[in-house]
Amino acid sequence: MNIASLVVRAKPENFARLETQYRDIPGVEVHARCERGGHMVVTVEDGEGYATSDSILAVSTAEHVLSVTLAYEYTDEGLELQEA
Template identity: 45%
Template sequence: MKVVSLVLRVMPEQIPTARSGLEQVPGVQVHAEDFDAGRMIVTVEDGEGYSVADSIIAAHRVPQVLSATLAYEFNGEIVEELDPARVPPQPATGVQPCH
């Protein structure tokens, strides 16, 4: 399961129309609207037959949406054991370990 939240910028007077368009996008749910600032908070969840990426693109293409900023991303994949092969190498910090 993948879920992201987005902050959308919309002209304040166009928020109701944007809401209608966003509600047509699979996996999108509107959680908050700030009419004074022209912002909307939405979540996008993946589902059968569509991906989060597809829905983000579709939400950004709603004509009233001026911009979309990714605020949070969750991937429901849980790694039971720490597999060294899956851990990316860490950059050198110049800090020496204490002995």
């Protein structure tokens, strides 16, 4: 499992367009928006047939995005129990 949380900066008048674009990106969900500050909180989760990194890139390069900050990332890859 891979999960990332992003803060997307954009002009508030473009939020609706961005949310529409983000619905088409696998594993992406918009959780909050602050029109006053021009921020959106977005999570990206991996799934079968796509990687988190591809979805993060798609979020970052979407039309009307001014900047994206990676706020949090989690992976459970490599956490298998090891024998002592």
